[in-house]
Amino acid sequence: MDSQLLTLIELQAFDTRLAALEAEAARLPAQIEAIHAALASAKKALDALKTKVDSTKKDLRTKEKDLEVVTAKRQKAEARLWEVKNNTEYSAVLAEIEAIKQEKGKGEEEILALMELQEKLAVDVREAEAQFKRREAQAQQDEAVVRKKLAQVEQELAVVRGERDSRARELPRPLLTDYDKILRARGGVAVVAVNSAAVCGGCRVGIRPQAIQELKAAQNLMICESCGRYLYWQEPA
Numbered sequence: 001m002d003s004q005l006l007t008l009i010e011l012q013a014f015d016t017r018l019a020a021l022e023a024e025a026a027r028l029p030a031q032i033e034a035i036h037a038a039l040a041s042a043k044k045a046l047d048a049l050k051t052k053v054d055s056t057k058k059d060l061r062t063k064e065k066d067l068e069v070v071t072a073k074r075q076k077a078e079a080r081l082w083e084v085k086n087n088t089e090y091s092a093v094l095a096e097i098e099a100i101k102q103e104k105g106k107g108e109e110e111i112l113a114l115m116e117l118q119e120k121l122a123v124d125v126r127e128a129e130a131q132f133k134r135r136e137a138q139a140q141q142d143e144a145v146v147r148k149k150l151a152q153v154e155q156e157l158a159v160v161r162g163e164r165d166s167r168a169r170e171l172p173r174p175l176l177t178d179y180d181k182i183l184r185a186r187g188g189v190a191v192v193a194v195n196s197a198a199v200c201g202g203c204r205v206g207i208r209p210q211a212i213q214e215l216k217a218a219q220n221l222m223i224c225e226s227c228g229r230y231l232y233w234q235e236p237a
């Protein structure tokens with residue numbers, strides 16, 4: 001086989017491998033970002049829960065202060081029972097005390113509910129914090145795995161690029177320029193096989209019988225008349 005054709009075939013193998021490695025090198029940082037994003041959203045959920053704990057605490061303090069006010073109001077009203085002049089006033093103060101009692105009862109119920117909520121939230125926060133710590137540790141582990149993989153891919157890329165470039169130097173400059181041009185224009189595939197099906201391995205257009213004979217002889221470089229890729233004959237396995 002023509003030595004330039006052999007070099008082109010090898011170059012294509014390098015470039016196919018490089019494309020796969022480059023795709024992986026591009027994909028892995030996105031994986032790291034996804035790990036960070038998932039952790040950030042878990043952190044956000046934890047923070048939201050903590051914010052709820054704070055606001056419940058604040059609500060509870062407010063309700064307790066309100067209750068103190070109501071209690072003082074009741075004491076005042078009860079003291080006034082001794083100062084009333086007649087039955088009408090007495091009934092009015094009693095009614096007022098009854099209303100204050102109702103208000104106090106309602107306030108006490110609300111405080112109880114808030115205390116229960118506070119206890120429940122305290123448990124939730126402890127669980128959520130423990131879970132977040134586990135997730136954080138897992139994320140760090142996952143990220144380390146991806147980073148290691150990325151380093152391997154980048155190292156391999158450097159090696160394969162070096163091998164590819166030294167192989168490329170074996171070709172005359174115009175041929176290499178042409179190859180690179182086809183590679184870019186044709187989705188990273190510039191050299192394709194033709195087998196007994198007699199179609200271009202790139203664009204599937206039929207190859208004339210005479211061209212097949214020339215391909216088998218492999219004396220000259222041949223290109224597909226349809227897609228412009230370099231062709232080579234592949235014996236049936």
Ligand SMILES: [Zn+2]
Nearest residue numbers: 200203224227
């Ligand atoms: Zn073709």
